[in-house]
Amino acid sequence: MSRPALSWPLGLIAVSALVYWIGTNTEWIDVTVPMPPSGEAAENPFYAAGRFAQALGARSTRDRQFAVPGRDAVIVLSAWHWDLTETRRYALERWVESGGRLVVAGPLAGGGDEFERWSGVIRRHRRPARPAPRFRESCQEVKEEPAASSSAFGTRPRLLCNLDETSWLTSHRTPRWQLRNDSGVQVMRVAVGRGSVTVINGTPFQFTELLAGDHGWLFVAATGLRPADEVHFLTENDHPSLLTLTWRYGAPAIVLALMAIGFALWRTSARFGPLAEPQSTARRSLAEQIRGTGQFALRHGDGESLHEAAARALNEAARRRIPGFAGMSLADRADALANVTGFDRHAIDAAMHHAGLRGAGELRGTLAFLETARREILQRFQTQQGTRPPTHGTA
Numbered sequence: 404m405s406r407p408a409l410s411w412p413l414g415l416i417a418v419s420a421l422v423y424w425i426g427t428n429t430e431w432i433d434v435t436v437p438m439p440p441s442g443e444a445a446e447n448p449f450y451a452a453g454r455f456a457q458a459l460g461a462r463s464t465r466d467r468q469f470a471v472p473g474r475d476a477v478i479v480l481s482a483w484h485w486d487l488t489e490t491r492r493y494a495l496e497r498w499v500e501s502g503g504r505l506v507v508a509g510p511l512a513g514g515g516d517e518f519e520r521w522s523g524v525i526r527r528h529r530r531p532a533r534p535a536p537r538f539r540e541s542c543q544e545v546k547e548e549p550a551a552s553s554s555a556f557g558t559r560p561r562l563l564c565n566l567d568e569t570s571w572l573t574s575h576r577t578p579r580w581q582l583r584n585d586s587g588v589q590v591m592r593v594a595v596g597r598g599s600v601t602v603i604n605g606t607p608f609q610f611t612e613l614l615a616g617d618h619g620w621l622f623v624a625a626t627g628l629r630p631a632d633e634v635h636f637l638t639e640n641d642h643p644s645l646l647t648l649t650w651r652y653g654a655p656a657i658v659l660a661l662m663a664i665g666f667a668l669w670r671t672s673a674r675f676g677p678l679a680e681p682q683s684t685a686r687r688s689l690a691e692q693i694r695g696t697g698q699f700a701l702r703h704g705d706g707e708s709l710h711e712a713a714a715r716a717l718n719e720a721a722r723r724r725i726p727g728f729a730g731m732s733l734a735d736r737a738d739a740l741a742n743v744t745g746f747d748r749h750a751i752d753a754a755m756h757h758a759g760l761r762g763a764g765e766l767r768g769t770l771a772f773l774e775t776a777r778r779e780i781l782q783r784f785q786t787q788q789g790t791r792p793p794t795h796g797t798a
């Protein structure tokens with residue numbers, strides 16, 4: 404058996420052995436890969452917290468704007484501008500003082516000093532300057548510290564994540580409930596009027612963070628959640644763009660402005676025709692056409708064609724009226740023309756045969772001289788015949 408014929412079976416055996424080894428040493432298992440959130444879950448940071456509250460028998464809504472709810476409702480704030488407007492801040496404070504439950508998760512986006520003066524909950528920092536909050540990715544154990552007269556909560560340590568490691572909470576009021584770790588108080592509730600304010604030194608309720616640690620328990624404890632409660636989530640961290648707000652609150656003004664701009668552009672744009680119908684011009688007279696033709700010939704030929712035409716017209720008039728003019732020499736023709744017209748012989752000869760030596764001004768005089776000589780011949784012979792001389796040049 405030849406070597407090429409033997410190599411094919413050996414190669415097939417090697418490939419089969421490789422496939423068998425891969426098949427026997429490979430293990431196939433199913434792995435569940437979590438898909439990224441989509442739809443409202445990707446846009447609403449409190450989607451998981453809202454569904455959790457609904458599962459516990461409460462009603463949850465995410466409000467784009469603040470509206471005063473009922474006294475038994477719960478409001479959860481995150482990245483909120485506390486003193487953006489005086490009216491909104493005053494309405495929120497009066498709602499809490501009348502019996503509402505307010506939960507503030509994480510630092511406020513603005514008005515923190517005003518909130519601390521009103522609620523009495525103060526955020527203390529470990530550094531002289533207030534840095535940007537940094538949150539721990541790891542979880543920490545916290546212990547409950549209820550008031551001396553309260554025993555509603557157990558003492559088992561809880562596991563909280565995403566806490567701010569650069570600050571802790573304190574208050575000049577007596578806390579009704581708080582959670583503390585080695586860094587200090589991380590969750591605190593104080594009474595304000597007939598209501599309560601609970602401040603959390605972190606953001607444990609946004610997106611999938613509710614599923615970490617004991618954040619579900621913290622949500623129920625911080626909100627004091629009861630069946631049939633109404634929970635409102637408010638945040639200004641994902642506010643709409645300036646264009647969206649402009650269209651939302653000023654759509655009529657924008658439409659009118661666009662219409663005015665469009666009208667102005669149409670008013671000043673180029674038109675396809677004149678504003679008025681052009682007036683019809685009268686036809687040029689024969690004299691204007693002759694003068695225009697002569698000026699063109701003089702400008703684009705040094706007047707040579709004009710001189711030839713004038714000399715030819717004079718010769719034609721003389722040939723028809725002077726016997727034997729066609730057979731005369733140039734000198735005899737000049738003499739004959741001088742006798743008939745009475746002009747100087749040398750002037751006639753120079754005008755007839757030396758056009759190239761004249762300038763533009765002198766050429767005009769030569770042309771006028773030749774035309775005058777031609778008309779003189781016509782007039783004299785027509786007078787002798789008793790006919791009326793023409794009013795225009797003819798041959």
